[in-house]
Amino acid sequence: MAAPHNRPLTLRDVSEASGVSEMTVSRVLRNRGDVSDATRAKVLKAAKDLGYVPNKIAGALATSRVNLVAVIVPTLSNMVFPEVLMGVNEVLDNTDLQPVIGLTDYTPAKEERVLYEMLSWRPSGVIIAGLEHSDASRAMLKSAGIPVVEIMDTDGTPVDAMVGISHRRAGREMAEAVLDAGYRRIGFMGTKMPLDHRARKRFEGFTERLAKSGVEIEDRDFYLGGSALAKGRDMTKAMLERSPDLDFLYYSNDLIAAGGLLYLIDQGIDIPGRVGLAGFNGVELLQGLPRQLATMDACRKEIGRKAAEIVIRRLAEPDATERDSVTLAPTIAWGDTLKRTGR
Numbered sequence: 001m002a003a004p005h006n007r008p009l010t011l012r013d014v015s016e017a018s019g020v021s022e023m024t025v026s027r028v029l030r031n032r033g034d035v036s037d038a039t040r041a042k043v044l045k046a047a048k049d050l051g052y053v054p055n056k057i058a059g060a061l062a063t064s065r066v067n068l069v070a071v072i073v074p075t076l077s078n079m080v081f082p083e084v085l086m087g088v089n090e091v092l093d094n095t096d097l098q099p100v101i102g103l104t105d106y107t108p109a110k111e112e113r114v115l116y117e118m119l120s121w122r123p124s125g126v127i128i129a130g131l132e133h134s135d136a137s138r139a140m141l142k143s144a145g146i147p148v149v150e151i152m153d154t155d156g157t158p159v160d161a162m163v164g165i166s167h168r169r170a171g172r173e174m175a176e177a178v179l180d181a182g183y184r185r186i187g188f189m190g191t192k193m194p195l196d197h198r199a200r201k202r203f204e205g206f207t208e209r210l211a212k213s214g215v216e217i218e219d220r221d222f223y224l225g226g227s228a229l230a231k232g233r234d235m236t237k238a239m240l241e242r243s244p245d246l247d248f249l250y251y252s253n254d255l256i257a258a259g260g261l262l263y264l265i266d267q268g269i270d271i272p273g274r275v276g277l278a279g280f281n282g283v284e285l286l287q288g289l290p291r292q293l294a295t296m297d298a299c300r301k302e303i304g305r306k307a308a309e310i311v312i313r314r315l316a317e318p319d320a321t322e323r324d325s326v327t328l329a330p331t332i333a334w335g336d337t338l339k340r341t342g343r
Contacts (some may be wrong), residue, residue: 009051013050014047029043029054068099068124069099070118072118073103074103079283080298080300083301085099087303089304089308090304091309097312100118106195108137112134112137115140125148126144126149127307127308131154131157141159147311149161152165153198154327158323160323164299167198167205168205171209173296173332175206175209177334179215181340182339186210186218187243188219189232189236189239202252202280229262232251236259247276248276248277250277254279276337278295279293281295282295
């Protein structure tokens with residue numbers, strides 16, 4: 001049994017799905033009272049399958065809401081998601097709504113825990129990074145009965161609404177620029193892969209476009225840690241020692257690309273003549289580098305603004321059935337590390 005999308009699940013829904021009384025369901029979910037192991041397991045399975053989240057607002061009705069918008073992102077350790085949050089906050093600042101932040105570290109299990117806790121406080125809306133979630137997280141999002149906006153990515157089908165860019169298209173467009181510039185011996189370096197689905201999609205778009213021109217990635221390195229200048233230096237050094245004939249290096253983000261740029265400068269390598277390179281995200285913090293890094297703006301702040309606007313509009317029009325889907329168009333910033341020819 002599933003509750004209508006315009007209301008949250010209640011104890012009655014879990015009671016009907018599990019075949020036990022609402023009082024028994026309440027005892028199981030509050031971990032109180034004498035309940036058999038078999039009944040407990042049946043109730044917990046029904047609650048998880050439905051995506052039921054208990055209401056922590058003591059004494060309030062199940063339909064009560066607090067003026068909070070849950071914003072769930074992987075990390076705040078780089079400038080990507082803080083800029084998204086700035087966009088969200090700029091829009092919500094003119095309302096009674098307040099954002100509350102949850103971090104997932106790119107792991108589905110932690111996303112489940114964070115989402116569960118966030119929804120238990122009955123927020124007015126959810127803004128969550130990415131389109132890929134566990135079955136349990138998707139069930140909770142579908143059954144929340146509030147506006148849900150998935151952000152950063154539009155290469156997929158949202159639970160409710162989505163705002164972002166096509167990362168596969170971004171990868172293809174960068175590949176076209178690289179090919180137009182005459183580069184053919186290409187290496188790729190990425191972090192948080194494959195957990196970072198958006199970086200994976202850019203890589204797929206990049207390699208698919210190269211393949212259409214008969215070009216393949218000659219070397220690649222995937223690092224499960226976070227983004228860091230030092231790691232970018234180390235990865236670049238190791239890759240060029242393995243594959244000294246590479247003439248272009250594509251990085252999953254600007255921070256490791258900046259580390260690669262600093263290494264190439266230290267080695268006196270001609271940029272972009274001997275080796276070109278590019279990152280992704282358009283991080284303004286890196287504009288003070290000795291060379292301006294080629295990159296692509298991910299429209300981060302605008303994504304945050306559009307997502308918050310959707311939440312506000314949907315709360316004002318709760319009966320609206322139209323699904324919001326906003327795809328923004330990032331542009332290449334050529335910088336000093338990618339040859340410009342024919343454009």
